[in-house]
Amino acid sequence: MDKVLELYFVTADEKTAKIQIEDPIEPVNEAAVRAAMNEIIASQAFKNNAGPYVAAKEARLVETTKTSYLFS
Secondary structure, eight states: OEEEEEEEEEETTSOEEEEEEESOOSSOOHHHHHHHHHHHHHHTOOEETTEEEEEEEEEEEEEEOOOOOOOO
């Protein structure tokens, strides 16, 4: 099972942007995630076509199960 921590931000144009972190440390520490998101915003290290990140919106831990089928 694959796990990804998705961090959602509000941009300067009031759109939503996402950063995905594969194989996050568990259990997820909400305070640490919130602090990291605030640090990302303050550093202005990321931006997209909708502008820089200006606010933290939410974080999600997403689990994905994959099933492969072989065809010959």
